[in-house]
Amino acid sequence: MKTLKCFYSIIVTIVVFLCFSFTNIIDKEKEIKNFSLKSVNNKTISLNDYKDAKGFVIVFTCNKCPMAKLYTERLNQINDKFKKQQIYLLAINSMDTVAYAEESFKLMQKKAKKENLSVPYLQDKKQKVAKQFNATHTPQSFIIWKNKDDKLIIKYQGAIDDNAAEPQKAKNHFLIDALQELLSGKEVTLPKSESFGCKIFFRGEKQKMN
Structure with missing residues (x-):
């Protein structure tokens, strides 16, 4: 027995x-399939626009979330560093604008200007892109990478680093480390990490954002 x-x-x-x-x-x-979204500069941007791209960093963010606000400068720095290597960063707001007036397109434009956000800031008004990625909160980062068939595959998802409030004290730079491994032709050692922030509630949900 x-x-x-x-x-x-x-x-x-x-x-x-x-x-x-x-x-x-x-x-x-x-x-991840190609998508097209409106940017705060009123231009429509799609993944297919970047013909030379090896991959993309996709960061789900928003106007209100205190945690997301801490990463604006770091997003600019990551974009400046890696776009020279054909890796492009796109920031996406997938918050429900019906439930949260502070996530409107006009306020996205104000945020980008006020915080000097230099990366494309896109509105996922129908929340389709967030659902495609299975994004759950802001800020949440993803790396999608072209394989030999030119398909974009998720290679990393999670936190940008491990210290939102004090970036100079961060001990683990998860996103950058994953990018450097991919650029070296290696598999990502840590394909997932734990990240925290404000939950993305999809249209029809009654709960309120923290």
């Missing part, structure tokens, strides 16, 4: 492990 219980325990452990590993592989290898 004990032997049988032990056998079942081992089987359950193996199944759980395989399911966890399979989930990670599928999530990491998720393909």
Whole structure:
């Protein structure tokens, strides 16, 4: 009896492990299709506009979230550093503008000007792009990378670094480390990290943003 219980325990452990590993592989290898969104400069921007792109950094952010506000300067710095290597950063606001007036397009324009945001700041008004990425909160970053078939695959998702308030004290620069590994032809050592911020509520949800 004990032997049988032990056998079942081992089987359950193996199944759980395989399911966890399979989930990670599928999530990491998720393909992102081209999308087009309106930028704060009133131009429509799509991934296909960047013909020479090796990949993209996609950061879901917004106007109101205190955590997201802390990263504006870092987004500019990351974009300046990596666009020379054909990696482009796009900031996307997928917040529900019906529920949250402070996430309007006009206030996005004001935010970009006030905070000197130099990266394209795009409005995902129908929230379709956030759903494609399975984005959950702001700020949340993703790296999508072209494979040999020119498909854009998620290679990293999570935090930009591990210190929002004091960037000079950050010990782990998850996003930059992942980009440098990809540029070196390596697999990303840490494809996921934990990130925190304000939840993205999709239209029809009644909960309020923290």
